[in-house]
Amino acid sequence: MDKINTGISRRRFLATTGTGALTVSAVTVGLPGTGVENTAAQAQAAMPNTKITKNICAQCPARCGIDVYTTDGRVHAIYGDTGNPIANGKGCPKMHLGTYFLYDPDRFKGPMKRTNPKKGRNEDPGFVPISWDEALDIVANRLNDLRDRGESHRFAHFYGRGWGPTDAGLYGDWGKLYGTPNSAIGHASMCAEGSKRAKQATDGNNSYNSYDYANTNYILNFGASFLEAFRPYNYLMQMWGKMRSKSPQTRITSIDVRMSPTMAASDRAVYIKPATDGAMALAVAHVILTEGLWDREFVGDFADGRNHFVTGQPIEAAVMPEPVTDPETGEVTQAAPEGSGFVELWTHGIARWWNEELKDRTPEWAEEITEVPASTIRAVAREFGTTRPAMAIMERGPTSHTNGTYAGMAIHALNALVGSLYAEKGGMFYQMGVPYGGLPVNADDYMDDWAKNGAWKDYPRIDKARTEEWPMASHMMQEAGPNHLKGDPYKMDTAMFYYTNPIWTAPNPQVWEEALKDVFIIETSPFPSETAMYADIIMPEHTYLERWQDSPTYPFEGWPMTALRVPAVEPIYDTKHFGDMLIEIGKRINGPMGDYYREIDNVENILRHRAKGFEANPGDNGVNSFESWAEKGVWYKKPYHWHHRRGKFYEWDGEGYNVEMTPEDVKAKLLKTPSGKFEFASGFLEAHADYIEREMGVPADRAGLIQWVPPVHTGGGGDLYFVSPKTPMHAEGRSGNIPHGIAIHQPIVGGKNTVYLEIHPDTGRARGIRDGDRVRITSDVASIEAYCRFMPGHRRDTIVLPMEHGHWAHGRWARGRLPGHSGDVTANVSDPISGLASYYTGKVKLERV
Incomplete structure (x- = not known):
């Protein structure tokens, strides 16, 4: 009865129309056939003082827009924002838990300092309240002292879920001005870095994919918990409904080691031996090539038009004559290839990949490794290879192993073979950036001699990422604690943690418990986490319902988008925005760094300057200023600017995809590999061939090939x-x-x-x-x-x-x-x-x- 003739529940209707103490005086609701006629409702008494603010859920990385309902100063309801393209007015089971976070009785109520010098699971920190000025002064004095002693490299920032320019976006300038290589060490190496590196090695993009799920007809899912924890979760549930109800229905094959909700809802569930996903992907690729199912407009074809991919037999690469340039017109022409070899279009190294790796990777070979029947592998390959558009997705399942990057590369190679990359419909691509405005000042103008030329530049990061030990890793947070304990490359003095709890989340966190006993810890969590129990200073941040904060979307549908958190209530405790903590500490650092942060001033000032970029680039929803951003909660601008169509790449010119891209444009903007193509023989890995041979036993001359590498399992004899x-x-x-x-x-x-x-x-x-x-x-x-x-x-x-x-x-x-x-x-x-x-x-x- 609540929904008859309204399309909206009574509860939501009353909540919505109660905004700002409005009265409802002319609502007509009729129930035909019941004897209740359409009549004007009587004027109602004034509703409670209810307001709706725009925000972004922080329960997971999805970054769904939410409407937060606050009545008489208390948050009581959270719904999905209908104007946010990720949420579309919907929410997952976690969305409403924001009220629990806000009113959690165990929240830290304000800044505190430790009085018990001993640290451990069973040690009471003896926290006592202090003022914010005292807390910030303690931290700044310690950092100034480190800098004066020439030891600023011994300070480290650690963060988990960074959101945008007002928190994680501050780290780069902060570390550059202060003088530390450890600003900041992110949690990506304990999250899903494997899929990013697999894509960097093959198509040149160190990022997560965006997806056109609504238009795809086949998903080959390697270990991504689409209906549990894949991002963005709320949106994926919506897409699942769309994919499974459209015509033709999207067919889904899921490959996993357990019966997950995603497996249960798929058309085909394939159980695979852990850490062998790469072997199955190679066998699928083998079938696609031997049966001629690849996308010739993206990959290319044999010069004579015949399929020479035959199990166990090598092929030849085409010999291409040198292009000829007309001296008068400058027109370049390419003569036909010589022989019958394979002529590649937007891929690189397929002949070598086939000859040195793929020609023997049959379904029967893969069955021995994966325990997936060869008949199943062959059936999956044929389905995937004959259904367009199609995509192969993955996440932590196949990549969270010692052979993870190679497995991810094999899976991603399937997307190249079927032409999914940048496909006009139903494919995958990468997220565009947001056209933010600039900051009021440039950090480069506030660098003193120490920042420019200090000895801190001679020190590696404490986690050794991007060193000879981990040359291809962007972050190695799980190594920071153990490295400190060993004093290699040095000992940390002070560490600040934001949205991360490595004493609990890191593998073998017992080592972190020992390591952080002699580090001065600054914890910014609102809650008493395990890392907080080791803290020397607690500087609790606002919950996400109490702060201003921007959040550019994680990879979503490709076109740029950024949402905004607007405080639903004033902070209910003596807490502070994390970005403002960094700024206030920065103001207290001696020298020009302090001047820089006094100009930056605060988080809201940053957001106002960033929003100036929308004046020249108004969003599709009319957002063109900070005020309209706060009102709407999100800025976005469609469409995605590039796609591949019938062997060519095209760019959006404002009216359509009318600009044909040159190979140089494609390399600069889309396929950012050394060759400017999708690489079956990775130049990125070849540049680190000696390291790969040393650490993984892969011969240096084969290091760049997408290949099967057996995993190394830990466990000490467990079965x-x-x-x-x-x-x-x-x-x-x-x-x-x-x-x-x-x-x-x-x-x-x-x-x-x-x-x-x-x-x-x-x-x-x-x-x-x-x-x-x-x-x-x-x-x-x-x-x-x-x-x-x-x-x-x-x-x-x-x-x-x-x-x-x-x-x-x-x-x-x-x-x-x-x-x-x-x-x-x-x-x-x-x-x-x-x-x-x-x-x-x-x-x-x-x-x-």
Whole structure:
């Protein structure tokens, strides 16, 4: 009855029309056939003082726009913003949990300092309240002292979920002005860096893909939990409904080691042996080539038009005569190739890839490695190769192993073979940047001699990313704690943490517990995390419902977009925006750095200057200023500017895709590899061939090829693979202290008070374990305990413990809740190329307690 003739629920209707104490005086609602006639409603009494502010959900990386309802100063409801292209008025089960974050009774109420010099799990920090001025002065005095001693490199910033120019975007200038290589060390190496590096190695883009899901007809999904924790989750659920209801319906094949919600909802579920996804992808590629299913307009073809890809037989690359230039007109012509070799268009190295790797990678070969039947691999390859448009997606599943980058490259190669990259419809591409305005001042004008030429430049980062030890890794946060403990390359003095909790999230976090005992820790979390319990200074930030903050979208649909957080309420405690913390500390640093931050002033000033870029580039929704940005909550501008069509790349000219791009344009803007093409023989990896040979045993002359590299499993003799996926309620580890989130954390097997270890019944019974028993999980790192639940949908050799519980801090509902933390039994081993921590490559022993 609430929805008859309105299209909106009564609750939402009343909430919406109550904005700003408005009265409702002329609403007509009729119920035909009931005897209730359409009549004007009587004037209502004034509604409570309700306002709606625009914000961005922070429960996961999706960055969905939200409408926050505040009545008489208290937030009471959160809905998806109908004007935000990611949310489209919808929300996932986590969206409403923002109110729990805001009113969490365990939040830090203001800045504090430690009084107990001892640090450890069982040590009370002895925090006492201090003022913000005292907290900021303590930090700034310590940093000034480090700088005066020529040791500014011993200060490090660590961050997890950065959002935009007002937090993570401040790090670069801050580190450059202060003089530290460690501003900032991000958490990407403990998240999903493997897929980014695989794409950098093949198409030159160190980024996550954007996708045209609405128009694709086939998804080959390697380990991406599309309906659990893939980004952007809320939008993906919407796309799933669209893909599965359109005509033709999008066909979906999911490849995984467990029965996930995505697997259960797919057309085909393929169980694969952990860490062997790359072998299956190579076999799929083999079938696509031998059966002539590749996209000739992107990849190319044999000069004689015949298919020479035959199992076990090498092919020739075409010999291309030198182009001829007409001396009078300057016109360049290309003569026909000589012989019958393969003529590549937008790919590089296919003949070498086939001859040295792919010609023998048959489905039968892959079956021996993956345990996926050759008939299944062949059927999947034919479906994928004959359905256009199609895309192969992946994430942490196949890449969180020591062979992760090579596996990711093999999967991404399938997108090149079927012409998915930059396809006109249903393909994948990369996110465009936002045309922000500039800051009021330039940091380069405020650099003193130490910033320009100080000895700090001679020191590597504490995590050794981009050094000879990890030359291709952008971040190696999981190495920072162990490196400090060893004093290699040096000892940290002071570290500041934002949106990250490595004492809990890092693999083998026990090492971090020991490492941070002698580091001066500045913690900015609003909540009592494990890292916060080691802090010397607590400077709690606002929750996301209390702060101004911009957020350019993660890869979404390609066209540029940035949303804005508008405070729904004044800060309810004595907290501060993290960006303002950096600015206020910067103001207290001696020399011109302090002058720079006095000019920057505060976060709102930054946002106002950034929004000036919208004056010349108004959004599709009319946003052209800071005020309209705050009102609408989002700026975006369609369409995406590039696509590939029938062998050529075209660029948007304002009216259509009418500008044909030159090969030089394609290399500069789209395929940013050394060759300007998709590379089956990667120039990026070839530049590091000696390192790859040393660390992975791959011969240097083959290092650049997309290939099968066996994984190295940790575990000390364990016989079961151990995986720790994220669930829809995980919220990147921030929901552990929310009772509502805990209650529905593991919907498949239950678990209101715990997270169950999921095991196949046969696996349990073979060890004398019954459904519900308490069990011990042991690796070569440590042991943890958990309760088990039988799950017949998983592989028999794989046990599953969703990552969430095992906290020894984090608040009253999170602390001390079984099971033990999955990270405690995860060895700190990483993919040598991407640096991604190998969370899923461990093997363990399992026994009944």
